[in-house]
Structures are given as structure tokens and as C-alpha cells.
Amino acid sequence: AQSVTQLDSHVSVSEGTPVLLRCNYSSSYSPSLFWYVQHPNKGLQLLLKYTSAATLVKGINGFEAEFKKSETSFHLTKPSAHMSDAAEYFCVVTSLNQAGTALIFGKGTTLSVSS
């Protein structure tokens, strides 16, 4: 079965400092992996995706993630945090169920950014 584990439930950084949100995955086949962001009262937004192409994936708003098969990791990074980055972040893996392709969400990491 496919699953993702987000290693930190809460990360706090200062504005202008790097961001690292950690995610490990488990999959019985080559997975597709994603990071989504959820701002309060807004829909989930796709930050970036890995679908078996380049292992270093660049997303929106300066975020990027690197797929490391040997470490089964897909950590999300950003060189310099902005106040607007404060939100909930979800690491997601695809899974095949009887209905087709489904998304399995991690428990989420709350990113706080202080000035």
C-alpha cells in the first residue's frame, strides 16, 4: 500500500530564512508525488509534482522538491521564506484503488513564518 509520512507536524521559520518540510513515502511501485498547500478558507493548491521525469522538481512560489529513491524521500524546500508562505502543506502520493487513481495525503505540516 502507498503512504506518505510527514516528519514534522509544525515548522516555524523567520522571514527570509530557508524552509524545509520533510516527507518520506512508501510505495510498491514507482510513485507520483506531490506537494499541495492549503491556505485558510481556500482550496488546495498544487505546488509541484514528480511523475518520473526529473528528480529535482521546481514548483510555484519558489518552492522545489527532490525525489530521492534511495532515501524514499520527497522533501520540500524554499531558499527564503515569505510571510505569505504560512499555511498547511500536504505531501501526497498516488495510489491505485478499485476506482482508479487516488491521492493519499500525509497528515500535513503547518508552516509558521515570523517577521
Place this chain on the structure above:
Amino acid sequence: GAVVSQHPSWVICKSGTSVKIECRSLDFQATTMFWYRQFPKQSLMLMATSNEGSKATYEQGVEKDKFLINHASLTLSTLTVTSAHPEDSSFYICSARIKASGRPWEQFFGPGTRLTVL
């Protein structure tokens, strides 16, 4: 493009009543729509997958008679919480997949509906 709306955005109801939540794809046709449930400070849990014109596929542990899903058109799916109880209070989120996109993993999410059952 690829906008998904939900209505209502929040609803409060009395215990024992039924509540209907609508999910619409505004600018694309969605052969498949998904319904998720999110408890406070927790992850999204897939409840069911809804294909247009056929019965929804429910995830294990989700009561199909409790959570009625209808996907009557390529742009509309509804979730009805029947005989709601306080434990059904949650944030319900839908998503939609574009028809014949060639990207089976791609889903566009609605803003969610907060249900509070008194």
C-alpha cells in the same frame, strides 16, 4: 481555468436533518469527482470516488447510506449527509478530474464546505 466550486461554503444544521453539498466544475467537464473529509488539524481522507452516470465507489469504512453521492452530469456532483449527527461535523472537500486529460493523478480542488451539526 480548472475551477471547482462548492456550495454552500458553510452550513449549520440540527441533528437528524439532511444536508446537501454541491460540487461543480465551472470551466471543464469532469468525468470523475472525489469527496474528501478533513477533521480539524488533520489530513484529508478520501470518502468516495464518483464517476458520471454510475454509482460512487466508497472507501472502506464510509457508510454509503449515510453519505449519498450523486454525479448526474459532467459538471455536478452532490454529497448528501443523511440524518446528520454532531460526529458528522467536519470540513468536506471535493475535487474533480478533467475528462480525458491523460493525467490520471491530476485533481482540482474546491474550497471546501464546513458542516456543523448541532
